[in-house]
Amino acid sequence: MLERKPRKDRTEVTFVLxxxxxxxxxxVVGDFNGWxxxxxxxxxxxxxxxxVTVAVPNGSTHSxxxxxxxxxxFNDESVGDHxxxxSRLHT
Incomplete structure (x- = not known):
């Protein structure tokens, strides 16, 4: 499950299991931390x-x-996009 908190210049995404x-x-391993x-x-x-919470730029897409x-x-089953x-995350 993903929890999102929009901020002024970024989105804080919390990955929850x-x-x-x-x-x-x-x-959690992805393009936002160089895999x-x-x-x-x-x-x-x-x-x-x-x-764990990761800050990513607003309006970005991450695998x-x-x-x-x-x-x-394994993937996050709550995310519909791949x-x-x-899994693919959109902010």
Whole structure:
């Protein structure tokens, strides 16, 4: 699930997953962080989910996926748009 907070010159996008699925560490990896695993690792929230927030320019489009332990790549099922095997985010 994605949560968006528009700001003056950017949009803060929070990537949210259930706390237990998949197990182990998960990071969001995309063109906004050079597809570098571990740069944006999701952390636990008080509500039992885990999340990480990334600031991206307003009016931009980005491809991303999640990377879990064991080299398990997966998409965000709440995102309806895809770029090949990747989820696509529009701000």
């Amino acid at each position: 259930r706390g237990d699925q998949p197990p182990g560490p998960v990071s 570098e695993p571990g740069v944006h690792t999701l952390v636990p929230r008080k509500d039992g989910q885990r999340a 991303f996926r999640y990377l879990a332990a064991g080299d398990y790549w 770029d090949g095997p990747n």
